[in-house]
Amino acid sequence: MAAPSLITRVRAGGLFLTLLALGPGVAFASATTGRSAEGYFLRMQKMLFTVNYRGIIVFQHNTMLKAIAITHGEARFGGWERISTLNGPPRELLKNGHRLELLFEGHPIRLMHVLAHYTGLPQNWVGFGGHFSHALLREYRFFLLPKLGRVADHSARIILIRPQDRFRYGYRLWLDARNGFPLRSDLLNSRGQVIEQMMFVTVRWYPKGQWHERPPDVPPVARSRKVAILIPQCQFADLPRGFRIVEDTTALVPGPVRHILLSDGLASVSVFIHPVRPKAATLVGMARMGPVTAFGKDLGPFSLIAIGEVPPRTVRWIVDQARLKIKP
Amino acid sequence: MGSGKSDCDAVTGIELASVFLDGELDEEGCERLLTSAHQSAKLGVRLSCYGLIREVIREHDWRQSVYLASQRVSWTMGIRSRLGTCRRALAGRPVWVWGLLGGLVAGSLAAVLLLGPVRGFGGLGVAPTHDRSVYNRPWVWGRASSQYGQVRSVAWNAPSSAVRQQLEVYWMIHAASLSGSQMMVYPRMAAHNYTVAGRKQGWRHHR
Numbered sequence: 001m002a003a004p005s006l007i008t009r010v011r012a013g014g015l016f017l018t019l020l021a022l023g024p025g026v027a028f029a030s031a032t033t034g035r036s037a038e039g040y041f042l043r044m045q046k047m048l049f050t051v052n053y054r055g056i057i058v059f060q061h062n063t064m065l066k067a068i069a070i071t072h073g074e075a076r077f078g079g080w081e082r083i084s085t086l087n088g089p090p091r092e093l094l095k096n097g098h099r100l101e102l103l104f105e106g107h108p109i110r111l112m113h114v115l116a117h118y119t120g121l122p123q124n125w126v127g128f129g130g131h132f133s134h135a136l137l138r139e140y141r142f143f144l145l146p147k148l149g150r151v152a153d154h155s156a157r158i159i160l161i162r163p164q165d166r167f168r169y170g171y172r173l174w175l176d177a178r179n180g181f182p183l184r185s186d187l188l189n190s191r192g193q194v195i196e197q198m199m200f201v202t203v204r205w206y207p208k209g210q211w212h213e214r215p216p217d218v219p220p221v222a223r224s225r226k227v228a229i230l231i232p233q234c235q236f237a238d239l240p241r242g243f244r245i246v247e248d249t250t251a252l253v254p255g256p257v258r259h260i261l262l263s264d265g266l267a268s269v270s271v272f273i274h275p276v277r278p279k280a281a282t283l284v285g286m287a288r289m290g291p292v293t294a295f296g297k298d299l300g301p302f303s304l305i306a307i308g309e310v311p312p313r314t315v316r317w318i319v320d321q322a323r324l325k326i327k328p
Numbered sequence: 329m330g331s332g333k334s335d336c337d338a339v340t341g342i343e344l345a346s347v348f349l350d351g352e353l354d355e356e357g358c359e360r361l362l363t364s365a366h367q368s369a370k371l372g373v374r375l376s377c378y379g380l381i382r383e384v385i386r387e388h389d390w391r392q393s394v395y396l397a398s399q400r401v402s403w404t405m406g407i408r409s410r411l412g413t414c415r416r417a418l419a420g421r422p423v424w425v426w427g428l429l430g431g432l433v434a435g436s437l438a439a440v441l442l443l444g445p446v447r448g449f450g451g452l453g454v455a456p457t458h459d460r461s462v463y464n465r466p467w468v469w470g471r472a473s474s475q476y477g478q479v480r481s482v483a484w485n486a487p488s489s490a491v492r493q494q495l496e497v498y499w500m501i502h503a504a505s506l507s508g509s510q511m512m513v514y515p516r517m518a519a520h521n522y523t524v525a526g527r528k529q530g531w532r533h534h535r
Contacts, residue, residue: 102500270498281488281494287491305498308502
């Protein structure tokens, strides 16, 4: 096979561009397992839902470097997680099913009290995030690199997920060669440059019989049935290819906000619609925080803000194509 | 004046040292570095300085506007330098060499103008299909495809704290709504949430 031998000779920096030139439809299966890149990806997603683990992640974006301890227990509704930062200001994020709380230096953050009023935390996306969707193959190309990597002292298969257009980012994943667990993730822009990196430095998996960790005690979400549905419905004349609405909820944050979640199966964008308040500032134009971009625009008496880990052009397009059904 | 590198080191050495020691470069520091570089006499000196400054600013992710300004200036200087090199190299060459080069340049230009719309770069006489009033401003580059196009010469500044907090809340809701089905979304939340830590960096605002 000529193509894999070509890839092995390419340095990491130029790998993405080289694969861009190889054209669509190229995918490599492992010579030892016979599993394709899609197969490894599917295995990874299943693994994330069915395993208990504890580890330390390093997270790097530009000059920001964070070390994060993570404990994950398998349970219903996405399981539970306890995440704490090991450098910088001490923070702890507790998640148990749909309940979520952020502790800053041991104290709950007001942001989370705001979030506690949010009534629309959706179920897991069965058939979307939990399982491999073949629709993904239209928007991304999956490549299995022939060379094995090594992360956290584990042998790792490397798969490259290349977007088919410039409306989403690419990924390079290092998956444990034995169980498919994601050990490292690089987020890549359209030029194949790394814009964000996460990597386990230590990780240990526990079978059910040997797992004695207790889930965190997270206060229940204060549900309110008095959410005034004052926000009109929103339709999109045209969306970037592959994106579709997967959730449409209304919440109090603390004022009424319509939250529309769009995704292509990997990338996701949320559109928030809230009434324009005379003295309250809102985003108009583009803003970004690392790879997270946001674009805001006023549409009559309402303000639209799209936010997601996608290129700026994507959030801009989505907001541009939004049409509100405002009743006269 | 000695070599470009040593001059640049002399001009910016103290500032660079403080940058690397403190891990910070404020706006005033950036401007001082740029001014120092601009006042240097030789093109090589200036290019060397700009290269260093660009690296420093890129490294520290400070003031995108200053970075863009330095990039723009060094880019024009680089073009001028290369044009001079080409002119010297072509001096005295036969006419057919000039003709060939001219044809290549004209052909490339025609290809960009004609095929531009196909590749999404915009092109001559192609009308946009949407309301471009929002984007049709001096600081936004782009023609037909301005809605998806590159944004150049953007002045970035920090959004107000109210807007930043609103974005943080929305980002948290967005991340929470993924319900863990997206890989490692929660570590990302913990790492990216700046407002609660009281830090002023993070969100950049497009004016």
